[in-house]
Amino acid sequence: MKEDTGTVKNYDVLIIGAGPGGCSCAIALKDTGLRVAIIDKATFPRDKVCGELMHRKAVETLESLLPGFEKTFKQFPKTLVLKHTQINYKGRMIKFDWKNESYTCPRMDLDNFLLGQVKEHTPTDVFTSTQPDKITVTNDGVTLTIKGSTTVFTGEIIIGADGANSIVAKQLTERTLDRKHYLGAVRAYYSNVKDTKPDVSEVFFSPKFGLNYLWVFPVEGGKVNVGFGLLSQNIADQKINLKETFYKYFKDSPELSAKFKDAIQEGPLEGFGVPLGSSIGAPSGNRFMLLGDAASLSNPLSGTGIGNAVLSGKLAANQVKTCFAIGDFSATPMLQYDDELQKAIVNDLVASYKVQRSLSKMPFILDVVFWLGKYEKVKKYIQSMV
Ligand SMILES: Cc1cc2nc3c(=O)[nH]c(=O)nc-3n(C[C@H](O)[C@H](O)[C@H](O)COP(=O)(O)OP(=O)(O)OC[C@H]3O[C@@H](n4cnc5c(N)ncnc54)[C@H](O)[C@@H]3O)c2cc1C
Structure with a gap:
């Protein structure tokens, strides 16, 4: 084994986290001539509860950054193409037929695929199994030390793309976890589930649990990804055990207990946090930007965040280009990123949050929505919110 001699690695941009957000940011910087490093503590391929x-x-967004992306992704053997969504409530069902397809892909494979795109199409230096330790920001730049190593990374800007437990956010901002804007969620894989189709995603609301829904999403290999999320404030106030509640959901729902009667759980039920975009705090400052879950950009209504992680990666890359063009990496020009994020993502998430809160306080609205769901206009509105 080679001895670590304490090297200094100099870059223009340090991206912490190689999830969808970090990868999209690296891809968006591919033709800038900037020296970019992406640093992730995990060893890939790695899973992410999702x-x-x-x-x-x-x-x-990825197609706009990398023309031909969608075709390559569709051909990736782990990708499933989704064409329909069924939303179920009290024995009734609304079916959406998507004009444009969505996809599922296990995160173990998706994130490795995206990192592969970074390696193939960009000059980014990729450092996995590399755990950041201390970030120092001065007027001259950013330095980053690595746990268990004497290597030091330097850069002009650091991007926090390191997910819900971001150390960039922890070290460079005053953020604290706000339970009113955070979901606790669990997920397990199942096989042998009745009436599942590889192109249909399903969502089940239970009157017992108010608004919160359980998803059944098909994934490759004939399995489904099943999960459930609750507002952390409710979990704390009502002392809810999320894992027990997950299994209770099946028992309490006649549709789900029939559907999962002979199902086999494949692997453990695992949990993770979802930081919601209804209250995001400052996503940038002197020489740094946060994106994706590190910036709290998941949708309060659906819990989805991959799309916003990818889009915020693109917006952060645009801001990086501006900063290098004007030679200013301070907090003031970074505010432009906050504005872009607000316009492109956050305004919609705040609207979704209001809908989410109204529905959880007044679940009878769901009855009305399901009654109105037969009308195309209402369907389109629901589609635009998730
Ligand atoms: C149960 C559950 C279900 C969900 N379902 C969906 C869904 O169906 N669709 C959807 O769109 N979204 C879903 N989400 C949200 C989605 O998972 C996230 O919004 C998305 O992964 C955010 O991408 P990201 O790149 O910001 O962060 P992540 O995907 O979390 O990637 C962060 C990366 O940073 C690395 N990292 C973490 N800490 C450090 C550190 N200290 N140093 C270096 N690297 C670090 C990690 O290893 C990881 O590679 C779900 C979330 C949960 C919890």
Whole structure:
């Protein structure tokens, strides 16, 4: 084994986290001539607890950055194409037929695929199994030390794309977890589930649990990804055990208990947090930007965040280009990123949050929505909110 001699690695941009957000940011910087490093603590391929539904927004953004992306992704053997969604409530069902397809892909494979795109199409230096330790920001730049190593990374800008437990956010902002804007969620894989189709995603609302829904998303290999999320405030106030509640959901729902009668759980039920975009705090500052879950950009109504992670990766890359063009990496020009994020993502998420809160306080609205759901206009409105 070679001895670590304490090297200094100099870059222009340090991206922390190689999830969908970090990868899209690296891809968006591919033709800038900037020296970019992407640093992730995990060893790839690695899993990420997720429902694994990839909305159009993610695919369209990646296509805009890397023409031909969607075709390559569709041909990836782990990708499933989704054409329909069924929403179930009290024995009734609304079916949406998507004009443009969405996808599912296990995160173990999706994130490795995206990192592969970074390696193939960009000059980015990729450092996995590399755990950041201390970030220092001065007027001259950013330095980053690595746990268990004497290597030091330097850059002009650091991008926090390191997910819900972002150390960039922890070290460079005053953020604290706000339970009113955070979901606790669990997910398991099942096989042998009745009446599932590889191109249909399903969502089940239970009157017992108010608004919160359980998803059943098909994934490759004949399995489904099943999960459930609740507002952390409700979990704390009502002392809810999320894992027990997950299994109770099946028992309490006649449709689900029939559907999962002979199902086999494949692997453990795992949990993770979902930071919601209804309250995001400052996503940038002197020499740094946050994106994706590190910036709290998941949808309060659907819990989805891959699309916003990818889009915010693109917006952060645009801001990086501006900063290098004007030679200013301070907090003031970064505010432009906050504005772009607000316009492109956050305004919609705040609207979704209001809908989510109204529905959970007044679940009878769901009865009305289901009654009105037969009308195309209402269907289109629901589609635009998730
Ligand atoms: C149960 C559940 C279900 C969900 N279902 C969906 C869904 O169906 N569709 C959807 O669109 N979204 C879903 N989401 C949300 C989605 O998972 C996230 O919004 C999305 O992964 C955010 O992408 P990201 O790139 O910002 O962060 P992540 O995907 O979390 O990637 C962060 C990366 O940073 C790395 N990292 C973490 N900490 C450090 C560190 N200290 N140093 C270096 N690297 C670090 C990690 O290893 C990882 O590679 C779900 C979330 C949960 C919890």
